[in-house]
Amino acid sequence: MQADTKNVVERVSQIIESQKDKFTAISDQIWEFAEVRFEEVESSECLASFMEEQDFHVERGVAEIPTAFTATSGTSGPVIAILGEFDALPSLSQKAGKTSKEPLKSEAPGHGCGHNLLGVGGIAAAVAVQTYMQEQGMEGTIRYYGCPAEESGYGKTYMVKAGLFEDVDAAFSWHPHYMNRLFNGPTLAVVHAHFTFKGQSSHAAASPELGRSALDAVELMNVGVNYMREHMPDEARVHYAITNTGGMSPNVVQPEAEVSYFVRAPQSAQARELFERVKNIAKGASLMTETTVEHRIEGACSNIVPNRVLDQLLHRNMIALEEDNFTDEEIRTSKAFYETLSDNEKQMAASLVGDQRAAELSKRPLIHEAAPYSEPRASSKGTGSTDVGDVSWVTPTAQLMAATEAFGTPLHTWQVVAQGQTSYAKKGMLYASKSIASTVINVLQTPDVLREAKEELHRQGAGAHQYDCLLPKEQMLPHMLCQ
Structure with missing residues (x-):
């Protein structure tokens, strides 16, 4: 580990840990709100108000989306974006911590993709970068994007279409999962x-x-x-x-x-x-x-345009932050959730880590290590879609997966909702925050990284001039179309 990496990681960890109670409390609150696409009124306001309390300049209703906002700290230097989501999924209501399907309210929404963690994790990273920059007298602008409707509404596509990323030099994001790994494979x-x-x-x-x-x-x-x-x-x-x-x-x-x-x-x-x-x-x-x-x-x-320059830097910080700090109670809870999975779900998860590691995780289903770095192969196939893809077309973008669930837990399920308030889910959220914040600081400290990342983006035939939005030019938000 390079000395600078070690010092940055240590200080970022201290900053985030000093405020972790605030971050985890907000995450629990967003979990309780569980609002679906373009209706995240309380979730959006909760996050935006918190950022104002942290002396970020907040703009609400950006891109003509009532629940979208930006929060900016700094007025000079490179502009680095951190993306956050906070929408829930329909009909996935579930009682927290219960290892059997027990809806809080029949047919109500639930955070089956962990976005209650995702949005707050991005905020924690932005606050950590802001604090570090102020301490070190660094130049740069950090901007948090409150992005609604990732689940089928694709809020970021509207935000990119509106030109909100035109001045952004690089962007970072993350997503809950049961592994710690780069999210750099292809998407559809x-x-x-x-x-x-x-x-x-x-x-x-x-x-x-x-x-x-x-x-x-x-x-x-x-x-x-x-x-x-x-x-x-x-x-x-x-x-x-x-x-x-x-x-x-x-x-x-x-x-x-x-x-x-x-x-x-x-x-x-x-x-x-x-x-x-x-x-x-x-x-x-x-x-x-x-x-x-x-x-x-x-x-x-x-589709996603991966960026190897940023990926490698992000992965270096993920490795530096590895820590096996799970309690016996967390292990027992995760084991109970692991046992709710089907044999097919367990086998699919095992295919990602190998039989030996899968056997270990069947007894202790919480991952602390980061998966080895690997570049996306030309033969790799995308299996899902994300509006982070539109951001990645106009600015160099990197993202990671962080382990917030018991090994093997598939997304968009009641098990994800049930684990959304666990202490190990929040540890995974803060791991993502620390990884992103450390990487953003590294980027601001090393101007050559941004130059190389932008050169790579252009070599792949991407960039603002190459971006071809799939939305029609006159496209309005779905709820406006239905009025």
Whole structure:
């Protein structure tokens, strides 16, 4: 470990530990709010108000998103962004600490992706950098981005589209997981849209010839898209859900029906092309059924552009911060949650760490070490999507995963919600905070790093001039479209 790295890590750790009670309390509060995309009113205000108390300059409602905000400290030098999220998922309500599925309130939201930790972890990092810069008299600007609606709304895409990252020199983020590792693998670009068909209602027995079924159109569209799957890139994914069947009575021809689609592909251009094909299939279904069809885009995001320069620096700090400090009670709790997982879930997790380490983790399911550094391979396939991808197209970006859950816990499950207030989840959150804050300070201390990171971004054909937003130019927020 280099001397500077050691000194920075030690001081950052002291700063964050001195305020950890505040950070963990806010995380618990966000967990209680559990607000879904673009409705995170209390969560956003809680975080924004805290940043004002820390002497950050806060701008609310940025990018015309009521729950989006920025918090800035500093007025000179490089601008470094730290990203935070705080939205929950629908229908994942769960009692904290319970190792069986017990909703707090039926069908209510819950933090099944750990964003109550994610947003606060970014804030802790920003506060630590601010304190360190003031102590050392360093130049630089640290800006926290309060980003709503990562779960399908893709708030960051709207924020990038609005130009909020034009002056940013580098960006950092993290995400809860059951491992400590870089988040530098490929992701899929995605377009999310609803298709609404309208026909003509009639009595299905007395006058069927007068009816034009919107539900028939939805079914034909889905069949058409299923046939398209044979003729699209292997890595692409298209999934759908029928969100409105048009009624509960079989003897009434359904006058309106709706289906929601996610169209994913490794590159944004591929996702756009596939989405155009899906739109054409919808038009064909409309013609076949003599119905009308309209679509509205709910959100979209680009694929990730990794940055090896920043990744390597971030990983160095992750290694420096490794600490096996879990208590016996934390081990027992994590073991109880591990036992709720299916055999398939355990096997999938084991494939990431190897059989020997997996056997150890089955008895002590909390990871403290950072996975070895590895660069993304050209053959690697993306399995999910994130709006951090849009940020990574316009400025060098690095992110990590931090262990906040029992080994093997899959995201978007009640088990994640139940572990969201555990002491080991908060240790993982602060580990991410310390890793990011230390790396930001390293970047500010070493101007060559930013130059090299930007050169790498441009070598990959990315940058502000190359960014091609998947949202239409006139696109409004989904809730505004529905008004």
